[in-house]
Amino acid sequence: MQAKRFRRLAVIAALVQPASARAPRQFNYDESAVPAYELPDPLVCADGSRVKDAAGWRTRRRPEILELFREHVYGRAPAAPSELRFELLEEGEPGVEGSAVRRQVRIHLASDVSLDLLVYLPRTTADASPAFLALNFYGNTSVHRDPEILPSRSWMGDNADLGIVDHRATAATRGARAHRWAIEEIVARGYAFCTVHYGDIDPDHDDGFQNGVHGAFDPSGEERPPDAWGSIGAWAFGLSRCLDYLEQDDDVDAERVAVMGHSRLGKTALWAGARDERFALVISNNSGCGGAALSRREFGETVARINEVFPHWFCGNFRAYGPNVNRLPVDQHMLVALIAPRPAYVASATQDRWADPRGEFLSAKHAQPVYELLGASGLPMGEPPSPNVSVQGTLGYHVREGKHDVTELDWAHYLDFADRHLLATPK
Numbered sequence: 285m286q287a288k289r290f291r292r293l294a295v296i297a298a299l300v301q302p303a304s305a306r307a308p309r310q311f312n313y314d315e316s317a318v319p320a321y322e323l324p325d326p327l328v329c330a331d332g333s334r335v336k337d338a339a340g341w342r343t344r345r346r347p348e349i350l351e352l353f354r355e356h357v358y359g360r361a362p363a364a365p366s367e368l369r370f371e372l373l374e375e376g377e378p379g380v381e382g383s384a385v386r387r388q389v390r391i392h393l394a395s396d397v398s399l400d401l402l403v404y405l406p407r408t409t410a411d412a413s414p415a416f417l418a419l420n421f422y423g424n425t426s427v428h429r430d431p432e433i434l435p436s437r438s439w440m441g442d443n444a445d446l447g448i449v450d451h452r453a454t455a456a457t458r459g460a461r462a463h464r465w466a467i468e469e470i471v472a473r474g475y476a477f478c479t480v481h482y483g484d485i486d487p488d489h490d491d492g493f494q495n496g497v498h499g500a501f502d503p504s505g506e507e508r509p510p511d512a513w514g515s516i517g518a519w520a521f522g523l524s525r526c527l528d529y530l531e532q533d534d535d536v537d538a539e540r541v542a543v544m545g546h547s548r549l550g551k552t553a554l555w556a557g558a559r560d561e562r563f564a565l566v567i568s569n570n571s572g573c574g575g576a577a578l579s580r581r582e583f584g585e586t587v588a589r590i591n592e593v594f595p596h597w598f599c600g601n602f603r604a605y606g607p608n609v610n611r612l613p614v615d616q617h618m619l620v621a622l623i624a625p626r627p628a629y630v631a632s633a634t635q636d637r638w639a640d641p642r643g644e645f646l647s648a649k650h651a652q653p654v655y656e657l658l659g660a661s662g663l664p665m666g667e668p669p670s671p672n673v674s675v676q677g678t679l680g681y682h683v684r685e686g687k688h689d690v691t692e693l694d695w696a697h698y699l700d701f702a703d704r705h706l707l708a709t710p711k
């Protein structure tokens with residue numbers, strides 16, 4: 285009787301929980317239950333021929349894979365806007381130890397869409413510094429307590445803990461996510477740190493693509509094609525516009541910019557690096573499904589579920605693969621392969637099983653044949669390393685102990701990886 289009552293209570297509790305908290309229980313977390321799958325070969329073209337050299341990869345297979353991701357996963361983004369304009373909002377002595385200058389720049393994309401880029405420059409004797417560029421979830425003010433950071437003007441996800449109500453930042457958001465950003469360490473190691481609030485580019489909700497860059501650049505009055513860009517495509521487009529700015533900022537070496545992102549913004553960093561070859565290095569932190577995790581493993585979050593809960597992240601065509609992921613002409617190892625031979629780092633967390641740590645490792649591993657074809661090393665390990673240990677070749681990987689987050693340990697590995705690849709070949 286008692287057991288029955290508890291069961292009923294559990295059912296009621298499950299029903300009142302939001303879908304996001306409830307759903308994972310129906311998902312597979314058992315390695316032995318991962319279905320058998322065959323990955324598309326990143327080196328075999330659609331016509332069945334195998335590319336045998338770097339030229340074949342560059343001219344045939346790479347464009348083909350990029351096109352497959354555009355058509356079936358992230359959608360097509362427009363070209364850089366002709367109206368792009370940069371406005372210096374503020375420059376001053378930063379409240380960040382070890383940084384020489386804080387610069388805040390408004391990047392105007394269209395008459396009513398602009399991004400506020402926050403830049404901390406390191407103290408350095410070099411003419412131009414390598415940089416980390418990352419999108420943030422809760423506005424530039426959330427990344428550090430520096431009182432001069434300008435508050436975000438755009439949509440952000442409600443978060444009672446951070447004092448965000450009605451999608452607007454309040455004083456409470458200042459520094460609220462500082463633990464995720466090792467800014468002092470980044471500038472101490474000679475890198476500029478650059479960040480933009482992702483809501484400046486496109487609000488993260490299923491709004492029919494009326495606002496943000498979609499509202500500004502999509503043809504009006506036309507039905508959306510099934511390969512139109514979703515929000516990940518939009519955020520990646522925004523990162524490229526930040527790089528457009530950095531290209532003309534003399535204090536930053538735009539040929540040595542690492543793009544980094546966490547979670548949905550890790551998916552975005554991978555897609556940004558795949559489509560824009562100006563990014564010198566790419567870091568995916570706990571990006572999971574639609575990011576570094578192999579879709580065909582269906583471990584943790586699945587393609588069906590991500591399309592159901594976040595229909596605006598991808599293009600319409602991606603939805604068709606939920607019920608049959610094996611029909612996808614790509615898997616996510618090919619997204620990592622698109623970054624080759626540039627360095628790419630994938631990181632997981634032991635408790636972040638929703639993001640499938642093993643599937644994230646395998647994506648990097650299965651991108652290796654492309655790196656090797658291009659004369660770069662891959663990942664110097666066949667199996668995931670012990671927790672917290674970083675393995676680094678031209679591909680890097682670690683699985684941090686703990687939950688879905690970004691920590692100092694993650695940054696320590698990213699900085700070592702960046703030092704190895706971006707500082708070894710200064711301009």
Ligand code: GTR
Pocket residue numbers: 304546547548549571572573585590
């Ligand atoms: C989850 C989603 C993941 C991940 C995460 C995040 O709800 O299922 O794919 O992107 O959100 O971005 O925080």
